[in-house]
Amino acid sequence: MTLTVTDLTIDIDGRTVVDRLSFTVADGARFGIIGESGSGKSLTALAVLGLLPDAATASGSIRLTVDGGVEIELLGLPDRELAHIRGSAIGMVFQEPRTALNPLRRVGRQIGEPLRIHDGLSKHEANARAIELAHEVLLPDPERLLRRYPHELSGGQRQRVAIAMAIACSPSLLIADEPTTALDVTIQAEILELFDELVDTTGASLIFVTHDLAVLAEVATDVVVLSHGRAVESGPVAEVMRAPQHPVTRSLIAAARATSWSPGASR
C-alpha cells in the first residue's frame, strides 16, 4: 500500500485551511502528521478518509495504491465507494472513543459490525472474530467484556475497542487522530505500544496525527510538520528532531523541551 497526497488544498467558507500539501506514505511506514490547533492536520486525515465536513471543498489528489498495483483516486470518489474503502482498506481511530462508539449497542456487536458489512460474515462468525480481535488488542476477559456497553468500560478499554473495530477488516492503512490525547499517561503508553505491535504484526501502514512531539517520537519514523495548512518541513523523525530546519519546527521543539521532562534532563 502506498498513499500519495499531491497538492491537497482544502477551503472552508472561502478560507484556505490546507494549502498545496504533498506527502507520501510508503508501504509499511509509520507516518506522523504534527502541528498545533488549526494547522490543518485533522482535516488532512479527514480528507484521506473522505470525511470532510460539507462546508469544505478539496482539490488536488489523494492516490491510494493497493497491493497488486491498483490505483484509486480517493478525492471525489462517490460516498458509497469511500464508505467501502474506509471500512476495509483504511481503518480509523479518533481521539475520543466515547463518541466513536454507539452508547446503545454492546461493544462486541460494534466490533463485529464492519465484518458483517464489508466481509459478509454471519452474526455468529462476526462474534467469534470479535472475540479474537479483542484478544489481539489485549482487552481483558473478552467473552464477558464484549457483552458490555461502552459506558461500562474504562477510557483505555474503549479506545482498545475502537482500535479493534479499526483493524477488524485487516486494513492496509490505519489512520489515528490524537488517539491517546484523552487518556491517562500510563494508559497512553499501553495504547502506543499496542499500535506499535499491530503495525508490526499486520504490516499495515500508519498515519498518526498528533500535536505532541514526544508522542510522535514514540510512534512515528517519518513526519510532516504542518503550520497554517502548509507543510513546513518533512523527513525522518530522528532527523527532524535532531536538526530542525524550519523556524516553526524549531519553536515546536523548543516549546516541547521547555515544558517536558525526560530522565537525566536535570543533570
Add this chain to the structure above:
Amino acid sequence: MIAMMTARGLSRDYHQPREGLFARPLVRPALRDVDVTVEHGEALAIIGESGSGKSTLVRLLLALDRPTAGTVEFEGRPVLPGSARSLRWLRRETGIVLQDPYASLDPRMTVGAIVAEPLEALGIPGNHRAMVTAMLLRVGLDADSVDRYPHEFSGGQRQRIALSRALVHGPRLLVGDEPLSALDVTVRAQILELLRDLRRDLGLSMILVSHDIGLVYHLCERVMVMKDGVVVESGPTLEVLENPQHPYTRQLIAAVPTLDAAPGATP
C-alpha cells in the same frame, strides 16, 4: 514558622447507590488519610491519574467539600465548608485556575466583568476597573481587552484571562487544576513562563494538580504522587523524578513519552 496550609488525616468517602433493596450501601473511599503541608512561597505538585483522588483533595483544601475525617488549616485557621460569608477570608487568600479556559469563562460577560467578579464577590474596596486593567496588563493582555468577550480570544489568551481572575484580588495561594492541559505546546511554554514570573513577582505559593510531569518538573519544588486516594510517595521533585521509590511512581515516570525516544535522536 507556621505553614501556609496544612491538612491532617484527610479522608473522603463517597456513597454509591445500593445494589439491592436490602444490600448495604457501597462506600467508595476517594481519599484515605492524606496529609498535606504547603510552606509559604512553595509550589507543591499533586500528581496522579484519573480517579487518584487529586481533585477530591483540592476540593477539600478549598472547603468546596466536607471531609469524612481530618482537618484543614490555613495559617493555623480552620478551613471548614460553610456559607459564602464564612469562607470569604479563605477566598481572599486563594485563587483557582482550571484546565479548560473555554468552559470556565462565561461567554456572555465581558472580560472586564469576568475578571472583576472576585473583587465584587469578596467586597474588595478600590477602583475595580483600574485593578482589572492592571492585572490584564500584568498577564500580557491589552488594556482594551476589558470590553471584549471571551470568544474573541485564543486558548492561551483565555487562560491568561482565567489567571487574571484568579489573581486580581491578591491571593497568596494559587491553586491550579491541570492549567496547561488544554493548550498547544508553544502556548503551554508561554503560560508556564508566565506562571513562573507571577510566582516570583507576587510571591505566590502554589498547589498544582496535574498528570503532567513536565509542568511539575519546571514549576514545583515538591511533589506528592497519588494513586487510588492514597499518597504513595512525596518529596523534592528532582529526587522523586530521578529516583522514584514506589512502583507506581516508577510506572508513571516510565510511561511519560519523551522527545528522545526517536531512534538516533540526541538526548
